[in-house]
Amino acid sequence: MPMPLEVLEAELREAFPDAEIRVDDLAGDGDHYRARIVSTAFAGLPRVKQHQLVYAALKGKMGGELHALALETATPS
Template sequence: MPMPIADLEAALRDGFPDAEIQVEDLAGDGDHYRARIVSKAFSGLSRVKQHQLVYAALKGKMGGELHALALETQVPG
């Protein structure tokens, strides 16, 4: 079952309340998204660790409700 974009955005905002978040549905099917997240939470972390934080914020929905998520993570500034 696809994940509505509003649910994805809500999960990311819960996980990164300080963040600037942009989500785009790449295929119009609710299964393939691109997310750009700018958060202080990523400061000092490798790209892999940043993405692991995002997956943790999704609480197991990646690979289930959410099939594909292209990530761009950054620290502010």
């Protein structure tokens, strides 16, 4: 079963309350998303660690309810 956009955004906002988050449904199927997350939580971390934080926030849904997530993470400028 696909993950609704609203659920994905809610999960990300819960994990990164200070973040600027933008999520786009790439295929209109609830399975393929792109997320841009700008958060102070990523400060000083390499890109791989930043992405691991995002996957951890999704609590194991990646690869199940959520098939594909293209990530762009950054810290505020």
